[in-house]
Amino acid sequence: MKEEHLDLLDTHRFELVAKMDPDDMVDFLISAKVLTQRQAKDITSKPDTKTKNRALLDQLRESGENAFEALVEALTKTDRHALAKLLSVEDPIAPSLVKIDSDRDGAASGSGSDVGKKPFFTNEAAALNKLQNMNTTQLKDALNRQLFEICRSLMAQELCSYLVAYGTMTDYNRQVILTASRTQYEQNQELCSYLNKKDKSEILHFVDGLLATGQGNIACLIAGFKSQ
Structure with a gap:
């Protein structure tokens, strides 16, 4: 997984852990070949939803390059559209990504990270x-x-x-x-x-x-x- 995607997962971990639907997410990620049956069983065997979500996020961090995109798609498929939007690299809203610079004439101009503005x-x-x-x-x-x-x-x-x-x-x-x-x-x-x-x-x-x-x-x- 790319560094910028790992950063987004860390930034939004609180909301993801609190609001994801891990059982349906796991089913989708198996279909997308991001998780194996063994990994899925380990995640769904956890005692409660938040623990499952933590295990799911930890597993995805170690997965391949397409894991992040699959996660965003899984959130959309399970009606967690607000969470999917939080992870969007096209329109990020994290405070750390919102920066204002001034040019030589003193006019404010937007600048930001390479993951979007x-x-x-x-x-x-x-x-x-x-x-x-x-x-x-x-x-x-x-x-x-x-x-x-x-x-x-x-x-x-x-x-x-x-x-x-x-x-x-x-x-x-x-x-x-x-x-x-x-x-x-x-x-x-x-x-x-x-x-x-x-x-x-x-x-x-x-x-x-x-x-x-x-x-x-x-x-x-x-x-x-x-x-x-």
Whole structure:
């Protein structure tokens, strides 16, 4: 398996272990000749779903070049489309892959890894750059200045899923935020309260999540820009 694919498996391991359907996945991977019957039996003999998923991922890491593509196809075939999208090398959304550079004229331009790039509008790129240069206190102040507008329009469920996928938030915290609140506005309040207890890197993961989930206008709002 390629190094970039191994990195993606490591980045998204938490979500994969939590949400894959190992029994159906194994059946597909046998058909695709990625797993042998012996390997499949060893995986499915594990005592619970998460342990099976860990064993499956560990086995795939040692498999051939086509193992990663087969895994993505297996996720799609077993209706785990969100997981398949996380592993997409064509449109990655990992925070580590979202980078903004400046050219000599000071204009923001997108750069990233060789496994793909997610384009941002100019103001979104500038917003990310501005927020990255703030300290923790400044980030929280910027967030709280726009609290009403954020709570009015944020899609907390998508952001929480993003933060869980990258280890910034635990699944328990996600459930608390999404189930303890009756309305979307209250969910967004809970999420903002959660972020106010975090450090700079975790708040920037939230900003990355805004861009990755099509909510770049909110990132611009926090930075004091208008989205294009």
